[in-house]
Amino acid sequence: xxxxxxxxxxxxxxxxxxxxxxxxxxxxxxxxxxxxxxxxxxxxxxxxxxxxxxxxxxxxxxxxxxxxxxxxxxxxxxxxxxxxxxxxxxxxxxxxxxxxxxxxxxxxxxxxxxxxxxxxxxxxxxxxxxxxxxxxxxxxxxxxxxxxxxxxxxxxxxxxxxxxxxxxxxxxxxxxxxxxxxxxxxxxxxxxxxxxxxxxxxxxxxxxxxxxxxxxxxxxxxxxxxxxxxxxxxxxxxxxxxxxxxxxxxxxxxxxxxxxxxxxxxxxx
Amino acid sequence: xxxxxxxxxxxxxxxxxxxxxxxxxxxxxxxxxxxxxxxxxxxxxxxxxxxxxxxxxxxxxxxxxxxxxxxxxxxxxxxxxxxxxxxxxxxxxxxxxxxxxxxxxxxxxxxxxxxxxxxxxxxxxxxxxxxxxxxxxxxxxxxxxxxxxxxxxxxxxxxxxxxxxxxxx
Numbered sequence: 069x070x071x072x073x074x075x076x077x078x079x080x081x082x083x084x085x086x087x088x089x090x091x092x093x094x095x096x097x098x099x100x101x102x103x104x105x106x107x108x109x110x111x112x113x114x115x116x117x118x119x120x121x122x123x124x125x126x127x128x129x130x131x132x133x134x135x136x137x138x139x140x141x142x143x144x145x146x147x148x149x150x151x152x153x154x155x156x157x158x159x160x161x162x163x164x165x166x167x168x169x170x171x172x173x174x175x176x177x178x179x180x181x182x183x184x185x186x187x188x189x190x191x192x193x194x195x196x197x198x199x200x201x202x203x204x205x206x207x208x209x210x211x212x213x214x215x216x217x218x219x220x221x222x223x224x225x226x227x228x229x230x231x232x233x234x235x236x237x238x239x240x241x242x243x244x245x246x247x248x249x250x251x252x253x254x255x256x257x258x259x260x261x262x263x264x265x266x267x268x269x270x271x272x273x274x275x276x277x278x279x280x281x282x283x284x285x286x287x288x289x290x291x292x293x294x295x296x297x298x299x300x301x302x303x304x305x306x307x308x309x310x311x312x313x314x315x316x317x318x319x320x321x322x323x324x325x326x327x328x329x330x331x332x333x334x335x336x337x
Numbered sequence: 338x339x340x341x342x343x344x345x346x347x348x349x350x351x352x353x354x355x356x357x358x359x360x361x362x363x364x365x366x367x368x369x370x371x372x373x374x375x376x377x378x379x380x381x382x383x384x385x386x387x388x389x390x391x392x393x394x395x396x397x398x399x400x401x402x403x404x405x406x407x408x409x410x411x412x413x414x415x416x417x418x419x420x421x422x423x424x425x426x427x428x429x430x431x432x433x434x435x436x437x438x439x440x441x442x443x444x445x446x447x448x449x450x451x452x453x454x455x456x457x458x459x460x461x462x463x464x465x466x467x468x469x470x471x472x473x474x475x476x477x478x479x480x481x482x483x484x485x486x487x488x489x490x491x492x493x494x495x496x497x498x499x500x501x502x503x504x505x506x
Contacts, residue, residue, distance in 0.1 A: 078480045084487065085458060087465070113487045116494060117459045119440040124460055127357045128350035133367060136349055138342040141374050288364065 075099045080106070084113045135313035144316065191287045191296040193251050194272035194305030197258050198292055201247065202268045209245025209260055219246045223257035228275050229302050233259050234325040239318050241269060269308035269315075271322060276303030284319060286312055295319035299326060341381055345374065348394050351461050355395065358444070358456050359402055369405070373398040391463065392470040399453055399471060406449075439494065446493040451486035458483060 072095055079096050082088045088096060100107040134140060201208050211219040216233055224231040226248055233243050241261035249256045249272075256274035276298040287294045293315050296305040304326075306319045352373060356366035376397050377384075384393055444452055450472065457463045457471055458479075469479045 077484045081480055081483050081487070082465075109491070112491055112494075116440060116443070116487070116490055120444065120455065121460050123440050124354050124358055124456075127354040127366075130350075130353070132346070132349050132353070136353070136367060136370055136374060138345050138374065138378065141371070142341065142378055145375065145378060 080110055083110060084117060135311070140313070190251070190272075190274065190276070190303045191285065191294050191305050192289070193249075193256070194258075194270070194296070195287070195289050195292050195294050195307050197249055197256075197272060198270045198294075198307040201258065201260065202270060208268075210247035212245040213243035215245075216243060219259075223248060223273075226255040227257050227273060227302075228255070229300075231257055231273055231302075232326065234271065234322045236261055236269075236318065236321065239321060240264060241318075244268075267309070269306060269310075269318065272303075272305040272307065274303050276301055284316075284323075288312070297323065299323065341378060344390060345377060345394070348391060349374070351391075352394060352398055355456055355461060356398060356402070358441075358460070359453070361441075369398060369402060372401050376401070389467055389470060391461075392467040395457060395461070395463065395467075396471045396473070403449075443490045443493045447486055447489055451482060451489065454479065454482055455486050455490070 075096060079088065079092065083093070083096050083100075100110060211222065213219070213233075220231055220233055223246060233246070236242070240263040242263075244260050244262045246257060246259040249258055251274050254274055256272060259271040259273075260268055261271070262268045282298045284295050284297050287296065291309055292307055293310055293312055294305050294307040295315055296303065297319075298304070304322065306315065306322055308315055308318070349370065352370050353366060356369040356373075357363065360366045360369060373394065377394055384390075444455065447455070454468060454472060457468045458465065463471065465476055465479050465483075469476045472479070474482070
């Protein structure tokens with residue numbers, strides 16, 4: 069080994085990772101043969117490396133869920149680019165530490181950020197309402213969908229903003245009715261929809277706090293998923309027993325219907 | 338778009354594995370991966386063509402993970418980078434890989450920067466150069482940190498038994 073660079077810790081790490089060049093590998097092997105104590109240490113590190121790989125291997129073998137398919141994600145961004153920009157703005161604004169510029173990823177974790185607290189509490193109330201009323205057999209709604217005009221007028225008056233029951237027939241859902249609910253001392257409206265398979269979803273709306281508009285936020289509690297957003301001074305939450313990818317197009321449809329209904333082409337971004 | 342899909346999709350299993358190792362929760366891990374992919378797609382045009390795609394993707398994902406942790410922890414209080422090393426790993430969860438559980442407990446005993454390095458190099462097979470890019474540290478630091486991480490893991494696996502037993506249900 070004379071004339072060679074002495075064996076260093078870097079060599080031993082590269083040995084563990086199988087990343088030594090062949091010539092260097094022979095030298096390290098010879099060194100380990102002559103130093104059994106060090107050889108035993110390296111052997112344990114190799115074994116632990118293998119154990120970690122084995123323990124985590126299952127995750128890489130799972131099929132990729134559809135919501136992570138690039139084609140689906142690209143399509144979603146194309147359909148809804150503004151939401152992405154808003155999510156970025158919201159995420160950056162929500163940072164307690166201004167130094168972290170890379171938060172553009174957005175909605176993930178955002179339920180926990182302070183600025184999202186209000187939205188989160190509305191979402192929690194909406195999910196609670198979903199739980200209580202969607203499973204209700206006898207009286208899921210106070211006013212049935214047949215009286216839509218009356219229902220919308222009544223709820224709009226109580227909530228204090230003009231509401232509409234979005235048309236979700238393209239998604240296979242029809243309005244079965246609605247009811248009035250209390251939410252932190254204010255009135256909230258709940259519209260309930262049902263599809264041919266008997267699956268139900270709810271749209272919850274109440275007059276929404278200080279923010280004029282926000283991006284979509286996703287929350288899931290025990291199998292109930294919800295997208296919430298604020299638009300035109302109203303907080304909306306759409307909830308269903310569905311996964312994020314299934315619920316997103318419905319939330320988008322509702323958002324768009326309110327946007328067109330609101331007329332006046334709000335100049336956003 | 339086809340180019341994006343053909344380049345990114347082969348990396349998704351590894352991104353999911355890294356995310357799961359950090360979070361130990363299927364849904365949260367896939368949320369993190371989804372945010373990573375959305376960000377990568379949005380910034381596809383700005384990425385350096387000659388840059389390393391894997392390192393770029395893993396760097397996005399790790400930064401999003403750290404941002405998420407910061408946001409959870411911050412809540413108004415100032416939090417320095419050092420504090421990230423006190424992040425408690427989420428624990429192995431109640432699934433049944435009993436015989437192999439120990440190594441994840443050992444991983445949990447490491448600070449995040451060492452945990453990530455062991456995962457990127459030891460599990461995801463990133464080169465030392467790629468790992469240096471992901472963690473944004475010099476190559477020499479990668480090597481010394483790797484050595485410390487493995488020493489600490491070894492130490493924990495050999496002497497941390499009582500601690501390990503206490504944490505197993």
